[in-house]
Amino acid sequence: MSLGQLLSAPPAIVAAGVDVFSDALRAQGADVTDVDWRPPGFGDPADLAALALDPRRAVANRTAVERLMAAGSQLVDVRPAREVLGLPDRTLLHSGPPLTWDMASGPMRGALIGACLFEGWASTVEEAEKILAAGEITLDPCHHHRTVGPMAGVTSPSMWMWCLSDPVNGGRAFCNLNEGLGKVLRMGAYNEEVLTRLAWMRDVLGPILSRAVRDPIDAGADPLDVKAVLAQMLQMGDEGHNRNRAGSLMTLRELSPAIVEVDAPASDIAAVLKFIGGNEHFFLNLGMPTAKLAMDAARDVPGSSMVTVMSRNGTEFGIQTAGTGDRWFTGPANTPVGLFLGDYGPEDANPDIGDSAIMETYGVGGFTMAAAPAIVRFVGGSVPDALATTERMYQLTLAENPAMQVPILGFRGSPTGIDVLKVARTGWLPQINTGMAGRVAGTGQVGAGLVQPPQECFEKALAALAEESRAAA
Template identity: 45%
Template sequence: MSLKEKINAANTRALEILFHSTPRWLDVRPAIEVLPGMKENLILHAGPPIEWNRMASAQKNGVAGAAVFEGLAENIDQAKAMTAAGEILIDACHEYNTVGSMTGVTSPSMPVMVVENEPYGTTAYINVHEGPSRNRLTYGAYNTAVRKNLEWIRDVLGPALGAAVRAMGGMHIGPIIARSLTMGDECHNRPTAGSALFALEVLPYIIESNLDRAEVARVARFLKETEHFFFHLGMAAGKATTDAMSGVPYCSLVTAMARNGVEFGIRVSGTGNRWFVGPAAEIEGVYFSGYGPEDAEADMGDSAIMETTGLGAFAMAASVSMAYAVGGGAADAMRYQESMVDITVARHPAYQIPALDYRGTPVGIDIRKVVQTNILPIIDTAIAHKNGGEIGVGIARPPMECFVQALEGLSVAAQKELSQPAG
């Protein structure tokens, strides 16, 4: 069998894993209790690993805010000094089976949603969405209102959701994603239908719980107002799925795309957990009134796990409203999505788009095709202010350097595999 045939066969095996994955939400627990290797003085961030002195401003602010929230420091300045000195540790979410949107900041006491990919035994985690405010820790904002909201999520919402999902016996995430694609979602920047379907499933168990009436009403109102709530579960489902695909010898499919505002990193199945990085790009976006590109951080967050699994911009034809939000129209939505066919190896059998006669979304980003065609993946994203807060939405693309490096790395890994004795 030629090397090309070995790679194609490996890609087929990885796709079988992707298509047969059934991620299920099982629980909500404090990060310190469930994240493998989590420490009391460790703050996780989005993107590939990065040193503190190179970290983007918004991400630094998020890390420092989390440190103050955890009681590791008295104020933001002290938290930054302690992190620079190594007294407060930082690392990438992906290194702990976790993903995080935008800054991705996840700290020990924060409740995280636990998602298991049952057929393959992979488990992924993500913190509970902070709500509809544009000023959130995940955007690098920390103040009294942010702190009080985080405390309520930790003390009330997280435990309530955990009790609800345990009472439900778990919640399968794939069927909600598939249905929401027929209701106007692309499941990344527009997850409104998915969040509504999620609320319909979980609210009866919240109502039947021991929460007092006022807190039940607050939880219901929070879910009503947080149109992006289900997006976090989708991210964890994507992580649990792509982790199961990782480590297939010779496989050239991307298993992670992640950004930290300074660098964009990808992982490839055939090279395991190794990162291939290049500079994070500026976002082509639409800004909220009063803001512009000069205010914005570069591309940031682990949320491109959605595109990695055939959602987000790879499903934009399902969400014309998302195309309008980034300055386009219906034709642009179709074009964005279908241009990804040239760099993928399949269409997702469950993620079908009504406007395209129920064709599946493109899935399985092949680094060979990216390099050969010079077409880069498109990613739906939000835009963070350098000083914290959400200031717009848009689309971004990774640097080609990531894919060239990855192809070189896969070539080296493949040669090592070929040199192994048969049997």
């Protein structure tokens, strides 16, 4: 059809939405085709209206975002969990919302078994399973102790912890030390290799790192600015969750002069440097408590619809919001989709697990995939997918964080501050980059991929926030 024919022909009109527009056109003799289309959002319309019309919301969200962005992160110590957390004997922390042994997934059970063997509470796998099933071991989420743990996140009293401090808000946050990749406790493995490594981390790595961190500070040096390292990583091809190469190397550069000054056998010093240098995810366990410090600073802001926690325990996914404090809103964890190691396949992968989604909650990781296009070689997808993901996340968030810039987007600040209302209105869910643990206890890592929270978490949070808005009216 030529342009002249197109303009001379009767108009063909397609209308979507309310009937007022199409009815008016029909009244004028026009031929109108109605399409039953509506925004792909979710939630009770009354709840959406209550939250959207809450007069406190704009100021509350601005307050939460300002606290988040102002938060700093300094590495001030390395200490055993029993000292810095007051973690008593026969108590284990885990990732995600609360769980029991009965509901624990394969990798979570494997990590809990391994921790009992490591602590000497059991001498065999069967004995560990027995005391866990009998409730003789107390289980509690890491998040209840200002702590985060990747994957299973299991933390026992003897494990050494990174201790980070927020110099602006005075908060503290903690995370255990990263074991590396493959068959590791956090992925649910608990064989002799895993237990031997954990013992070495307890007896050698932890004490040396403690001195390397504390001695310079005691001598008057400034603590390591971990937030600054995280910001630099995004300029160097990392996204801060599944890709931490640059961050781990920068951390090694900053700590190595103090490590070699520690009064310890040369063989131990060499082993520590080799371990850090060969562990591309070493920084992750520093980045996570950095994000935790920022999100904790934004807690307890009445009227705010900003998400402060996204976390999963291998069975359930849970979120918390600034306006509802410590309440968990949970749903069944989805299984990641991505790339697999060796002969593993989708049937081997456990549902989503780990506190490491605190990185996306902070606005990096899956939210800054555009800063690390090479990540798609590890988690799947394409470079255009990485760029599109970051662009989409801006539609779900309240602000752009100028401290966390994305070079390929003209150094635009990362999308920061997930808004429950925006998630519900768009129907889009946050994107998370993650590792995949084997479904069967003892397997270890089987791959890495992409995953989203279940919509149910946000539906429950929306309803709770709306209820709180009505109560405050």
